[in-house]
Amino acid sequence: MRPQFLAFAMLAASPLPAQIAPTPEVAAGREAFKACLACHDSTQAQRTGPDLRNVVGRVSGQAPGFRFGRAMKKARLPWNEANLDRFLADPQAVVPGNLMPYPGLPDAAQRAHLIAYLKTLR
Amino acid sequence: MRTLPECSVVIVGGGLASGLVARQLARQGVQTVVLERGGDNRDGAAGKIPTQRDELRWDTRLGLMQDAARETYTLRRSRDAAAQPMRRLSAFLPGTGVGGAGNHWGGQVWRWADYNMALRTRLETRYGRGAIPAEMPVQDWGVTYDELEPYHDLFERLFGVSGQAGNLRGQILAGGNPFEAPRRNPYPQAPLEATEAGLMFKETVEREFGYKPFPSPAANSSGPYVNPDGMHLGACQYCGHCDRFICEANAKGAPDVLLYPWLARQPGFELRTHSHVTGLDYDPVAKRVRGVKYLDLVTSEEVCQPGGAVVLAGFTLTNTRLLLGGGIGRPYDPVSGGGVVGKNFCYQANSGISMFFRDRWLNPFLAAGSTSTIIDEFNDDNFDHTGLGFFGGGYIGVGVTSGRPIAARRLPPRTPRWGSAWKQANADWYAHSCAIGVQGSCYPHRENYLDLDPDHTDAFGQPLLRLNFDWRDNEAKVSAYCTDRAHRIARAMGATQIGPVVSRASPFDTRYYQGSHVTGGTIMGADPATSVVSPRLQHWDAENLFVVGASVFAHNAGHNPTGPIGALALRLGDDLARYSSQPGRLS
Ligand SMILES: Cc1cc2nc3c(=O)[nH]c(=O)nc-3n(C[C@H](O)[C@H](O)[C@H](O)COP(=O)(O)OP(=O)(O)OC[C@H]3O[C@@H](n4cnc5c(N)ncnc54)[C@H](O)[C@@H]3O)c2cc1C
Numbered sequence: 001m002r003p004q005f006l007a008f009a010m011l012a013a014s015p016l017p018a019q020i021a022p023t024p025e026v027a028a029g030r031e032a033f034k035a036c037l038a039c040h041d042s043t044q045a046q047r048t049g050p051d052l053r054n055v056v057g058r059v060s061g062q063a064p065g066f067r068f069g070r071a072m073k074k075a076r077l078p079w080n081e082a083n084l085d086r087f088l089a090d091p092q093a094v095v096p097g098n099l100m101p102y103p104g105l106p107d108a109a110q111r112a113h114l115i116a117y118l119k120t121l122r
Numbered sequence: 123m124r125t126l127p128e129c130s131v132v133i134v135g136g137g138l139a140s141g142l143v144a145r146q147l148a149r150q151g152v153q154t155v156v157l158e159r160g161g162d163n164r165d166g167a168a169g170k171i172p173t174q175r176d177e178l179r180w181d182t183r184l185g186l187m188q189d190a191a192r193e194t195y196t197l198r199r200s201r202d203a204a205a206q207p208m209r210r211l212s213a214f215l216p217g218t219g220v221g222g223a224g225n226h227w228g229g230q231v232w233r234w235a236d237y238n239m240a241l242r243t244r245l246e247t248r249y250g251r252g253a254i255p256a257e258m259p260v261q262d263w264g265v266t267y268d269e270l271e272p273y274h275d276l277f278e279r280l281f282g283v284s285g286q287a288g289n290l291r292g293q294i295l296a297g298g299n300p301f302e303a304p305r306r307n308p309y310p311q312a313p314l315e316a317t318e319a320g321l322m323f324k325e326t327v328e329r330e331f332g333y334k335p336f337p338s339p340a341a342n343s344s345g346p347y348v349n350p351d352g353m354h355l356g357a358c359q360y361c362g363h364c365d366r367f368i369c370e371a372n373a374k375g376a377p378d379v380l381l382y383p384w385l386a387r388q389p390g391f392e393l394r395t396h397s398h399v400t401g402l403d404y405d406p407v408a409k410r411v412r413g414v415k416y417l418d419l420v421t422s423e424e425v426c427q428p429g430g431a432v433v434l435a436g437f438t439l440t441n442t443r444l445l446l447g448g449g450i451g452r453p454y455d456p457v458s459g460g461g462v463v464g465k466n467f468c469y470q471a472n473s474g475i476s477m478f479f480r481d482r483w484l485n486p487f488l489a490a491g492s493t494s495t496i497i498d499e500f501n502d503d504n505f506d507h508t509g510l511g512f513f514g515g516g517y518i519g520v521g522v523t524s525g526r527p528i529a530a531r532r533l534p535p536r537t538p539r540w541g542s543a544w545k546q547a548n549a550d551w552y553a554h555s556c557a558i559g560v561q562g563s564c565y566p567h568r569e570n571y572l573d574l575d576p577d578h579t580d581a582f583g584q585p586l587l588r589l590n591f592d593w594r595d596n597e598a599k600v601s602a603y604c605t606d607r608a609h610r611i612a613r614a615m616g617a618t619q620i621g622p623v624v625s626r627a628s629p630f631d632t633r634y635y636q637g638s639h640v641t642g643g644t645i646m647g648a649d650p651a652t653s654v655v656s657p658r659l660q661h662w663d664a665e666n667l668f669v670v671g672a673s674v675f676a677h678n679a680g681h682n683p684t685g686p687i688g689a690l691a692l693r694l695g696d697d698l699a700r701y702s703s704q705p706g707r708l709s
Contacts, residue, residue: 034346034348034354035346036356037348037354037356038354038355038356038373038379039356039371039372048372069171069172099170099171099172101171101356101359101370101373103359
């Protein structure tokens with residue numbers, strides 16, 4: 001593999017800019033994000049789930065180019081920290097009928113880490 | 123017919139075995155073309171909520187399976203009967219589309235007991251030279267479990283298998299299958315959650331019989347997982363739409379999640395969908411296959427793809443049909459017992475008994491394809507067959523794999539078939555019933571074989587494959603024996619009611635699903651007189667032709683087939699990489 005490809009591959013594997021060392025919170029959040037990786041990719045446009053770059057600050061059901069289900073589109077939930085925390089704890093309770101096959105993350109500290117990590121996805 | 127430029131390796135079929143062969147080739151930079159008759163279903167309705175949950179479409183109407191109006195099979199149970207085409211495929215369900223049946227499989231990933239690969243030797247050593255009946259042509263496969271072990275290990279890591287090791291490098295571990303062949307590594311992931319019915323089964327067989335129950339090894343991902351190629355699986359949600367469905371949570375170890383998206387990024391790999399293979403261009407003098415002929419189903423054009431090496435990976439029935447149609451190898455002759463192509467066609471003698479527990483909540487809707495709790499005490503040759511009058515056996519277990527609204531209507535005997543009483547019984551028993559099942563082995567019989575049907579053709583005018591098959595005396599005895607053991611367990615579990623106890627016996631009835639594990643037809647072995655392919659899966663009569671899949675199994679065990687298929691396919695990939703740089707007979 002040529003060097004510039006290698007560099008690209010490394011970047012692709014880690015969405016964090018290489019020069020900024022992640023805080024322990026963000027590093028733990030990246031660990032927790034492994035449960036999401038089968039569907040969400042922070043580097044590639046659209047997979048089974050929407051692209052999560054810039055998700056924090058967005059309104060639910062709005063990722064460009066992704067076809068959301070009706071429930072998520074209708075919810076129009078601002079993805080701020082508080083809403084993300086509630087949603088990640090029990091997705092079906094907060095947006096009933098949403099299509100994400102994930103039961104939720106019960107541990108509040110892990111949710112905080114995950115949100116800290118999501119904030120780095122730009 | 124348009125002839126394309128030659129490529130290094132052409133693979134017929136774009137399913138599970140094909141993807142594994144192609145993965146090994148891609149890692150070694152060997153140019154590979156895969157020809158798949160179906161399309162890619164992953165991003166369509168089958169892989170997305172809410173359409174993913176459409177039981178009518180995918181299960182009842184078999185939306186992901188081979189279209190019987192285009193190609194089906196005929197059956198006759200004896201040579202003097204007329205063969206009839208199956209208008210609807212029900213007994214077994216060949217898959218179609220990228221990933222093949224591996225996309226909508228249940229995910230039980232077994233390593234068969236190690237003696238299976240040398241079954242004739244095993245039975246003769248244990249029961250004497252004359253013990254095997256003349257009409258049962260069991261034979262050694264020419265490969266040993268030890269040779270396949272590293273590939274089993276790789277397959278399990280690639281597919282993120284969840285399970286509990288029973289035999290770690292010879293050490294028997296509690297909670298696993300003590301009859302398992304020795305493994306170098308534990309399963310890559312912890313077992314799935316047990317179902318309530320599974321816990322009841324486990325508790326009963328331990329207490330009452332001293333058996334050693336264990337969770338089925340599962341390609342349903344018990345947690346988030348990253349495989350050695352960096353491909354991801356999500357955690358299984360136990361949604362009950364697994365077996366016969368594509369997993370929308372990317373939580374099932376499947377070729378369309380783990381293999382083909384990775385292959386698509388490899389230079390030198392090409393997948394051609396909607397490419398229906400119709401034949402092989404065989405040169406009997408040079409004993410080589412020049413290329414693969416296919417119909418481009420989009421343009422209706424006939425195309426020939428020449429290849430340095432050709433691999434048949436189109437599932438048991440297509441593999442056999444292409445060899446018979448191409449006149450490659452001697453067709454099997456049941457009268458003389460000579461010839462090989464079509465020989466040793468086997469199925470599985472599966473049976474089940476319904477159980478009803480008034481006071482237990484079994485919640486069948488919470489399930490994955492492999493949420494089964496199983497014992498192996500009565501499988502294959504794990505028990506002494508002296509004086510029993512049969513060989514083989516089966517696993518016995520409680521598998522709760524779905525509680526879907528159309529099919530999950532297990533009702534006690536004597537329930538009316540319609541009306542208010544029927545509705546009431548549904549309400550009463552839906553959450554309180556399950557089945558104890560047997561997956562019974564099927565050893566070859568001289569009269570069970572595959573050939574081409576002289577009368578019936580498919581939509582393209584090619585002869586259909588004819589199944590000459592019935593349950594023979596051996597399967598009837600295996601099934602009666604194992605079903606009786608299952609019945610004893612059902613009684614010990616304290617069921618309020620138990621359904622009819624019916625074991626498998628002639629006549630073979632194609633209207634009921636009995637598992638998709640059809641094997642044989644292009645069997646492997648060390649002797650060209652009794653096998654189609656060598657222990658390296660190389661055709662004896664065409665040096666550059668290879669066959670992979672359950673069609674190379676010389677018999678069928680009481681376990682699902684895909685573990686050994688995966689191991690054989692990965693090994694073949696490595697062998698083919700060798701062959702591409704140095705063609706010749708592989709040893
Ligand atoms: C509902 C169901 C549940 C199952 N559950 C289990 C289980 O729990 N455990 C287990 O071990 N096994 C299970 N199986 C069996 C398992 O799916 C198969 O053993 C496995 O997929 C076989 O791999 P293969 O590559 O040989 O065939 P496949 O994966 O089916 O691939 C064959 C491919 O070849 C293509 N093809 C066929 N003919 C042609 C042609 N003429 N031209 C071009 N392409 C062609 C097909 O379209 C298909 O894509 C299950 C099967 C089914 C149907």
